[in-house]
Amino acid sequence: xxxxxxxxxxxxxxxxxxxxxxxxxxxxxxxxxxxxxxxxxxxxxxxxxxxxxxxxxxxxxxxxxxxxxxxxxxxxxxxxxxxxxxxxxxxxxxxxxxxxxxxxxxxxxxxxxxxxxxxxxxxxxxxxxxxx
Amino acid sequence: xxxxxxxxxxxxxxxxxxxxxxxxxxxxxxxxxxxxxxxxxxxxxxxxxxxxxxxxxxxxxxxxxxxxxxxxxxxxxxxxxxxxxxxxxxxxxxxxxxxxxxxxxxxxxxxxxxxxxxxxxxxxxxxxxxxxxxxxxxxxxxxxxxxxxxxxxxxxxxxxxxxxxxxxxxxxxxxxxxxxxxxxxxxxxxxxxxxxxxxxxxxxxxxxxxxxxxxxxxxxxxxxxxxxxxxxxxxxxxxxxxxxxxxxxxxxxxxxxxxxxxxxxxxxxxxxxxxxxxxxxxxxxxxxxxxxxxxxxxxxxxxxxxxxxxxxxxxxxxxxxxxxxxxxxxxx
Numbered sequence: 001x002x003x004x005x006x007x008x009x010x011x012x013x014x015x016x017x018x019x020x021x022x023x024x025x026x027x028x029x030x031x032x033x034x035x036x037x038x039x040x041x042x043x044x045x046x047x048x049x050x051x052x053x054x055x056x057x058x059x060x061x062x063x064x065x066x067x068x069x070x071x072x073x074x075x076x077x078x079x080x081x082x083x084x085x086x087x088x089x090x091x092x093x094x095x096x097x098x099x100x101x102x103x104x105x106x107x108x109x110x111x112x113x114x115x116x117x118x119x120x121x122x123x124x125x126x127x128x129x130x131x132x
Numbered sequence: 133x134x135x136x137x138x139x140x141x142x143x144x145x146x147x148x149x150x151x152x153x154x155x156x157x158x159x160x161x162x163x164x165x166x167x168x169x170x171x172x173x174x175x176x177x178x179x180x181x182x183x184x185x186x187x188x189x190x191x192x193x194x195x196x197x198x199x200x201x202x203x204x205x206x207x208x209x210x211x212x213x214x215x216x217x218x219x220x221x222x223x224x225x226x227x228x229x230x231x232x233x234x235x236x237x238x239x240x241x242x243x244x245x246x247x248x249x250x251x252x253x254x255x256x257x258x259x260x261x262x263x264x265x266x267x268x269x270x271x272x273x274x275x276x277x278x279x280x281x282x283x284x285x286x287x288x289x290x291x292x293x294x295x296x297x298x299x300x301x302x303x304x305x306x307x308x309x310x311x312x313x314x315x316x317x318x319x320x321x322x323x324x325x326x327x328x329x330x331x332x333x334x335x336x337x338x339x340x341x342x343x344x345x346x347x348x349x350x351x352x353x354x355x356x357x358x359x360x361x362x363x364x365x366x367x368x369x370x371x372x373x374x375x376x377x378x379x380x381x382x383x384x385x386x387x388x389x390x391x392x393x394x395x396x397x398x399x400x401x402x403x404x405x406x407x408x409x410x411x412x413x414x415x416x417x418x419x420x421x422x423x424x425x426x427x428x429x430x431x432x433x434x435x436x437x438x439x440x441x442x443x444x445x446x447x448x449x450x451x452x453x454x455x456x457x458x459x460x461x462x463x464x
Contacts, residue, residue, distance in 0.1 A: 001387060001417055015249035018279050020143045022164070022387035024413060030164075030391035032141060034279065040427040041376045044369035047430065048184070049251065051366060079243070081184060084255050088296035119296065121244075 003033050011037020013045060052079055063130055069105035070130050071096075071116060078120045088119045137264045137272070141279045143388055144192075145260040147172065148276025149237045150199050152262055156235055157311050159209075163276075167192075168392030169320055170201035171327040173385050175452075177345040183298075186370040189349065191384035195239070195258035195299060199306060205320055208312030215302040219290045222303030226263060226271075229307060235264045239304040241295030247275070247282040257299040263289075318400045322464050325396075329460035332452055346449040353442040361432075368430040368441070372423045383423075386416035393459075400464075408459055415455065418448050 003023045018034040025031055056076035062068045075085050086093045091112075099105050099112075110124075117127045138156060142148025142163045147170075151163045167173070172192045179187040192198070196213075203211040216222035229236045242248055242256045265272035269286045284292075293303045336342040349371070356364040375384040390412035397405030422444045429436045 001382065001413065001420065013249060013251040015251075017249060019277070020141045020279070021382035022143060022391050023382075030387065030394050030409070030413065032143065034141075035382075038376065040372060040424050043427050043431055044372045045251075045377060047366070047369045048373060079253070080255060083182060083185075084297045087298055087300075090296075121291075 006033045006035050007038035008035065009037045009039045009042065011039075011042045013037070013042065052076060060130065063102075066102055068100045069102045070128060071105055072100045073130060074116075074120055074122060074127055078122070080120070085119065089115055091115075137274060137281060139274045139281045140276060142276035143382070144385070145276050146195065146198050147388075149260045149262045150202060152274060152276065153235060153237055153308060154209075154311075156264075157308055159311060159315060161315065162391075162395060164388050164391035165317070165395055166202060167198065167385070167388050168396060169205055169317070169324045170198040171324050171331075172198050172201075173328055173389045174331050174341060175343070175345050175384075176341040177349050178340060181298075183374075184370070186367065189371060189374045191375060191386075195260075196304075199237070205324065206312060206315055208310060209308065210310035211306055212309045213304065213306045215304050216294075217302075219294050219303070222293055222305065223286065223290055226305060227266065229305070230263065230266050234307060235262055236305050236307040237262050238289075238293055238306075239301035240289070240292035241297075241301065242292075244288050244292035244295060245275075246284055246288050247273075247278070255295075255297055257295055257297055257301055317396070318464060321396055321400065322462065325459060325462055329456045332456035333460070334453065343449040343453045346445055346452075350442040350445040350449070353438055353445065356438050364438075365430045365432075368426040372426045372430075375419065375423055383416035383419035386412060386419055390416060402462070404458075404462055408455060411451075411455055415448060415451050418444070418451065422448060 001021070001023045003025050006021060006023050014037055018036055020032045021035050022030050023033040056073060059068060059073040059076050063070055063073050075081070080088070082093055082096060086096055099108060113124050113127060117124045120127065138152070140148060140152045140155070140163070142151065144163070144167070147163045147167045151161055151166045154161045154166070170193070174191065174193055176190045177187065178190070181188040193201070199211060203209050214225060216225065226236060238261055240259050240261060242259045243253045261273050261275040263271050263273055270283045271286065271289050273282050273284055275282055293301055295301065330336065332342045334343065336344065339345070340348065356367060376382065390409045393405050393409035393412055396402070397409060422441070425436055425441045425444055429438065429441055
């Protein structure tokens with residue numbers, strides 16, 4: 001890649017930051033060049049974020065209709081999935097799956113709720129509620 | 133030293149941090165050189181390890197390995213790695229290092245770092261940064277993926293260092309304890325290059341890495357035809373993200389390796405290395421073409437078939453196998 005071919009597609013996600021890539025200068029030396037984003041990258045990142053948001057939205061709808069607990073929504077809202085939440089909280093996946101049951105979730109002890117809240121980086125108040 | 137810290141904007145976090153640490157301690161090693169000497173380049177497809185539900189595809193050796201390899205390869209260089217059980221302990225140890233006017237590298241999560249753009253925060257635990265000072269509760273940080281120095285409050289930094297989950301950093305902190313005066317690059321080169329060539333040769337016994345790994349992924353892409361289109365799109369998008377987004381200097385480290393070959397060629401006056409460096413950049417362009425095709429197919433734009441995308445990857449496998457076969461003839 002030549003230095004003049006380094007993509008400058010103004011990726012809004014970077015919030016004005018630039019990314020370093022290696023490219024060939026006019027003198028033929030390969031060195032760091034600044035890129036403000038590449039459309040190809042922006043497309044796939046957007047896709048990944050949309051996928052998480054889709055999960056979160058889906059979980060929120062199901063939580064409102066009482067099919068799942070607020071825990072599932074907050075898990076996706078914090079960009080986690082079952083594997084990450086299990087490893088971070090030290091609980092088994094099947095325990096988390098069980099806590100997705102609203103009846104079970106409402107009966108959880110304070111200790112467990114605090115653990116989830118801590119790992120998700122929110123407080124217990126937020127954890128047990130759903131956003132409007 | 134706070135205002136004049138020689139910050140380096142680098143393509144990749146781990147190589148950037150180690151290169152800056154060594155430079156600040158008086159050993160002139162550029163980022164590509166650190167990457168090449170550690171035999172950092174590879175290709176690995178690991179379906180057992182899942183990232184956001186997708187298989188891990190890596191273009192470099194596992195986290196921390198680059199730093200460890202360098203410490204092992206460069207005579208006289210010793211790097212101490214420390215992990216901590218408690219947050220307070222980790223922070224105290226970091227403060228001690230800073231009070232001695234030394235700098236330390238840290239492994240952190242990206243999600244909790246306040247200076248990262250919101251949309252780029254993912255639960256990725258193998259990010260590396262460097263702390264060079266402290267002002268009250270603010271830590272002065274040189275994060276190689278940013279073009280300028282940044283800072284973070286003690287609480288966020290501590291949270292990022294002790295994030296849980298896959299690849300949990302456990303407060304990992306590293307700093308050199310012994311530095312060599314000089315480094316004889318021509319003496320280390322053959323070893324580093326030989327190891328890389330072995331990974332990319334057909335004789336690599338592990339079928340998930342090197343060119344066999346690429347061919348395996350190509351077969352997977354062939355088979356996407358039978359999968360539902362939503363998962364197929366996500367899979368292709370994931371491949372591109374692993375290659376481009378996660379600080380690779382473009383084209384999954386291929387451009388960085390080309391820079392290494394060029395630098396090594398100059399240091400040893402080797403025509404072979406300089407020539408192969410040019411070819412490596414061409415291969416890098418092919419990788420970018422591959423990313424472009426993946427993104428295109430994943431967006432359902434234009435008439436690209438899965439087989440065409442896979443064929444591009446097979447072409448790259450062929451080119452890389454050929455290049456590393458010739459590189460393996462390099463002698464001191």
